[in-house]
Amino acid sequence: MKSLSIDFASGHIFGEAVQRAEKRLFELANVFEDEEARARMDQDQIVYTVELFLAVPEGTEGGLFWGSTTIQPGRVGNEYFMTKGHFHAIRNRAEYYATTSGMGALLLMEPLGETRAEPMRPGSLHYIPADTAHRVANTGNEPLTFLACWPSDAGHDYKTIERDGFQARMVEIDAKPQLVQRKS
Ligand code: M6P
Ligand code: ZN
Numbered sequence: 053m054k055s056l057s058i059d060f061a062s063g064h065i066f067g068e069a070v071q072r073a074e075k076r077l078f079e080l081a082n083v084f085e086d087e088e089a090r091a092r093m094d095q096d097q098i099v100y101t102v103e104l105f106l107a108v109p110e111g112t113e114g115g116l117f118w119g120s121t122t123i124q125p126g127r128v129g130n131e132y133f134m135t136k137g138h139f140h141a142i143r144n145r146a147e148y149y150a151t152t153s154g155m156g157a158l159l160l161m162e163p164l165g166e167t168r169a170e171p172m173r174p175g176s177l178h179y180i181p182a183d184t185a186h187r188v189a190n191t192g193n194e195p196l197t198f199l200a201c202w203p204s205d206a207g208h209d210y211k212t213i214e215r216d217g218f219q220a221r222m223v224e225i226d227a228k229p230q231l232v233q234r235k236s
Contacts, residue, residue, distance in 0.1 A: 056105060058120075063152030063197035064103060065120045071104045075136070077128075082214070083136055085221055086129030099124060099133050108204050115204030122197045123156065123190040130223045132156075137187025137218060141207025144182040147200060151176045154196030157222050157229060161185040167220035169231045172198065185213060189222035191229035 056067035078095035081087065100123040108115035126133040137159065140147070149158060149172075156172040163183055170178055172188065180186045190196040220233045 058199075060152060063120050063122070063199060065105060065118065065199075067105065069105060071106065073102045073104065074098050075100050075102075080136065083134075084128035084131050085223075086131065089129040093128065097124075097126075099126070100135055106204070110204065111207065112204045117200075117202055117204050119200040119202075120152075120197060121188070121200065122195050123154075123188060124195055125154075125190055125193050127224060130225065132189040132191050132222050132224065132229065134159075134189035134222065135187050136210055137161075137185055137213050139183075139185045139209040139212055140202070141209045142203075142205055145203045145206035146182050147180040147186065147202035147206070149178040149180060149186070149188070150199045151178075152197045152199060154190060154194050155192035156188055156190045156196040156198075157231070159185075159187045159189065159218055159220065159222065159231075161187075161218050161220075165216070165219040167218055167231075167233070169220070169222065172196065185218065187213075187218060189229075191222060191224075 054068050058065045077097045084090050103120040105118045151172040157169040158178050161167040220231050
C-alpha cells in the first residue's frame with residue numbers, strides 16, 4: 053500500500069492517496085437557521101475541511117473509510133460553525149468519531165427527530181449508532197479536528213437533512229454553547 057500516516061497531535065492525515073475537500077460558506081446555503089446572516093458573510097470563508105482516505109471504491113461492501121475533519125471557529129448569527137450532517141444512505145451503517153483537538157458537540161438525531169448532543173474534547177471517542185444522523189459543531193475558539201471511520205458502502209444521505217433539518221441546534225446563549233430544541 054502507498055504511504056499513509058496520521059499525526060495524532062494535529063489529527064491530520066497524510067499520503068498521496070489522501071483527498072481533500074473544503075466547504076465554504078457559499079456551499080452551505082440554508083444549513084444555518086439564520087440564512088440572511090450567512091448570506092451577508094464572506095462567501096469564500098472556509099467553514100470546514102475534510103481529508104479522506106478511501107481505501108476502496110465508494111459503495112464497496114466490507115471496506116472501511118478514514119477521514120479527518122477540521123471545523124473553523126465561528127458562528128452564523130448565534131449558531132456555531134458545523135458540518136452539513138447526514139444519515140447514511142444505507143441506514144444500518146454505524147461510524148466512529150474521535151476528537152483530536154478543539155471543543156465541540158456531536159449532534160445525534162434518531163429517525164423520528166429526537167436529538168441529543170455529546171460533548172467533544174481532545175480524546176473523546178464517539179460511537180454513532182446505525183439509523184442516526186450526525187453533525188458536528190465547533191463550540192470553541194480554535195479549530196476543532198476529529199477523526200472518522202465508517203463502512204465504505206454506507207454512503208451519505210444529505211437530502212433528508214436538507215428537507216427536515218436537525219430537531220435541535222447548537223447556539224451560543226449567554227456566552228455558552230447550548231442545545232436548543234426546535235419548537236414544534
Ligand atoms: C466525517 C465523516 C465524513 C463526512 C465529514 C463531513 O469525516 O463523517 O463522511 O463527509 O465528516 O461531514 P458532512 O459530510 O456531514 O458535511
Ligand atoms: Zn457518517
